[in-house]
Amino acid sequence: MKKPILFLISLMFVLSINAQEIISLPHERPENVEWIGEEKAFFSEIWNTEVVCNVSSPTMEVFRPDAAIANGTSVVIAPGGGLYALSIESEGNMVARWLNEKGITAFVLKYRLVPTEKDGVQELNETSSNNLEEFKKMIGAVMPYSVADGLTAVKYVRENAATLGVDQNKIGFMGFSAGGAVTQGVAYNAMGANRPDFIVPVYSWTSAMPVQKASENAPLMLVICASDDPLGLASGSIELYNSWLTAGKTAELHMYSKGGHGFGMKKQDLPSDTWIERFYDWGIAEKIITPTK
Template sequence: MKKINFIVILLLMNVLAVSAQEVIRLYKGKAPGSEKWNWDEKVITDPATGNHSVLNVSTPTLTVYKPAPANANGSAVIICPGGAFHVLDIDNEGYNVAKILAQKGFTAFVLKYRLLHLNPNNPFAGMADKMKDFKKFESIMDEDVPLAVNDGKAAMDYVKNNAAVYKIDPAKVGIIGFSAGGTVAAGIAYAKEPAVRAAFVAAIYPYLSPFAANQVPADAAPLFIAVAQDD
């Protein structure tokens, strides 16, 4: 009986630890450039896998995952999940990545950046319908790129300005993004403002068309890109 009670207590502690993650709003009021967006954020669950996706983000946030103090290495990583600027694969490309990085000593920040609107009642069907004409779909995605990149810049600015709070070195703040999140990470790689420059950048199967005409800065941060041959 004591063993069962101990297991129950451990499970409860685990649940409380997950639910107690610090969440930071990146803007005091409405996010600049999308002041008229009035839709509600929604989380949906895949019944087959239990994985979660986030829709209709209009209020960008950071969710913080801290390492154990004895394991902290003083570095931080901002994580940008992907989803074609319409959804966020928040578990696979967000929270799960953050947990692994925290175990390795990094302070991790999962970014929910602004997303284009989807009908929450049937989101993936609506997205699939848009993707039938991929050129048109690209033009739709490109509408959100500047807003999402600005959210990435706001996240970088926040983390650096609050480095002392999280016991990190502001010169050791990097960013990693997946798919559309890789676009956000690339936007940080091209950023000219010193306040939002990253120490290192990783773009995993990124969408880079918006930056096709950009020149790589002479002092660009180290960049890692990974793509699949069949992607």
């Protein structure tokens, strides 16, 4: 009898370790966008990675560092995917786990996306190729809600900083591609509790969120991109950096000659593979990250 009991106790312990900590974010249902069915998670053969699509209710998954090395810094992570999907693994979970190793608490954000049916990646490719006007219309319709979710995420972390074990003055927002556009939108619209202390737009989709003049309360910014980005986002990243520089705001730019688009945490045996280490160096230099010992 003892062995089955011990087995059950061990199983419950393992499950508790691996249990996801999901935070549902408050939001209002829009009148001009309608989702049918639940969000979908699957492995995309097209992108060769795990994706999530048809997100109608924003949530965050919490990734906590070991308490012995936790330094109080936190980062909300917005994966990319053209606002039709989220590249949840290489631009989300893998980033969060790396940050945890450096003592940083991470929150992987599922922000609202364009309503899709079975495969958001396939629908993204088909719509953007065959019906560009419809594609732009859908992107324009959902973007304000995606940005609103980003702002709500920052506000939630700040207002619950004590419970979450983070410093309310060291909250960052990092986004990839479409998530980079959301990052820009968060910076442009932030005020008070929903303002991040720093932002990291990575190969940001600046054609979806045009570069604007940096505001008076613009957060610290680190821009990451590759010159050979096939979507032509290098020039937009430079423009974004220059907008901060012109306004006298703190900014840094890392432009890799090669890396392409969507590299995230993927290893390509290129200098862009170490972009996240450069983020860590930058954070230490700007005193928003206390290095682990």
